[in-house]
Amino acid sequence: MEKINNVTEFIFWGLSQSPEVEGVCLVVFSFFYTVILLGNLLIMLTVCLGNLFKSPMYFFLNYLSFVDICYSSVTAPKMIADLLKKKKTISYVGCMLQLFGGHFLGCTEIFILTVMAYDRYVAICKPLHYMTIMDWGRCNKMLLGTWVGGFLHSLIQVALVVQLPFCGPNEIDHYFCDVHPLLKLACTDTYFVGVVVTANSGTIALGSFVILLISYTIILVSLRKQSAEGRRKALSTCGSHIAVVIIFFVPCTFMYMRPDTTFSEDKVVTVFYTIVTPMLNPLIYTLRNAEVKNAMKKLWGRNVFLEVKGT
Template sequence: MDGGNQSIVSEFVLLGLAHSWNMQILLFLISFMLYLVTVSGNILIMILVITDSHLHSPMYFLLANLSFVDMLLSSNTTPKMITDFLKENKTISFGGCMSQIFFSHLIAGLEMVLLVVMAYDRYVAICKPLHYSTIMRLQRCIGLVVTAWTTGFVHAMSQIVVIVRLPFCGPREVDSFFCDRPLVIKLACMDSYKLKILMNIDCGVVAITCFILLLISYTYILVTVLQSSKTGASKALSTCTAHATVVVLFFGPCIFIYVWPLNITWLDKFLAVFYSVITPLLNPAIYTLRNKEMKNAIKRFRSYYMDSKISA
């Protein structure tokens, strides 16, 4: 690796999710529909937060950022997967493969920190309600989001600067629908055992640190809720349930893919699909269906659209 990029391989072959043509057509239709719904749902949330004055608060500002990140997460690998279902030869260039790895880790690190920021927002709202507007002012919210982006970028760079310099000179088949970092490292013409451990530790530091911070936030929230009135406790728990659900859905697959891999091919593929296709779809659904303000915003948006249409 001292000699720079020694790669001879110019492209990789993605083995995909299925070999049967009928199954690939079915998966194409399902994936295409899910991707459209995912992008539409996340765009709707962003539009509502931007246009509806009732949603101009730190909580929904962070939610709009989460929707944008989820749209990036889905768009990093899903469009390639969808088009590959219609191709016999599923190849990806070396640069395209490295780009997928880079953005996968950028988005993963970014979303983990963003979920911590959202938990901190709920902690301040529930545990320090009188100081909420002072603590969660716009400048601080923007600073926290910038911190999330910076953390994601640094984490992604720490991964890609090593992977891009690995000697790829022979095997080029990736047994997945995208360039998954552990599978690509396995193709390097060298003993990659220690490198895999170091990469997992790198991912583990980010994931476990964020997870511990989330646990601390929710512990304080639960203690405060238990000490409050039943009405207040019910409202607080309702506010946090959607966020906690998203945390579990995101961290579960992410940990088993990049921190503690199970090395079971079919399960790894399932977790990868769940992480990159299903999770970005569930996030907008969870926040819109479980959030009263979001549902009211959708009604106001629909009424405004219908009134505009009638007057036109």
């Protein structure tokens, strides 16, 4: 069957059809995106300038913050700008790029969170061998693996969608380009593509979620052998990781571990892992982590001292 593509642009329905609701969303999500940028940049500056880079945990945290900024920037600026428009459009090429960027960075974040869980497992369960297991060569290889894995996953998703014919309609009941809404618009049978998408995205989301839950369960069980101070520090660190994992993976699994169907709740659910999680990451990792807070205090104290000394 020859591919017929009469669609040169797609029209988003957006988060709501109500101007009043859109006005509220504009204020709320503009604030959220500002917090994402400032919060994650603050973590990156703290890790780099606060001499925390020598620790594998903060090495990966730094890249998690970088991915959060990039991941949210794939959808948030366009969504915020569209809230000011009556007609929300995106070109076909722009839609494919947004699809690629969202899945590339989203999958990379999943793999980074998995690597961070492995780092905590080694630090708590095998402390005497930590520096040997988590040496810099291995850390760099694992980081490279997260990027390569995210790229390959996204390449498969886009390849599946690009080969589909779109001959109208071109209206997407969403605020950004994602696989399931696009499959609904294709003028051909998409059952097989839907199965492959579920096998690809769903397996990564659910599989990583299960691995993370098992690893943190093992960590929590092993804490019984630790001292009271050791348990407190480990629980503080792992608690923040577990909170991020639940907020990110539960909506993700709901979206992709299912057949080729869409629900009216999908737009609200996707907000959690595209905007809310990148916003909460800096708050969770700073407010629940004494080492990061101390590094921030030292940096701010040093900067204030230099400013006072220079006046």
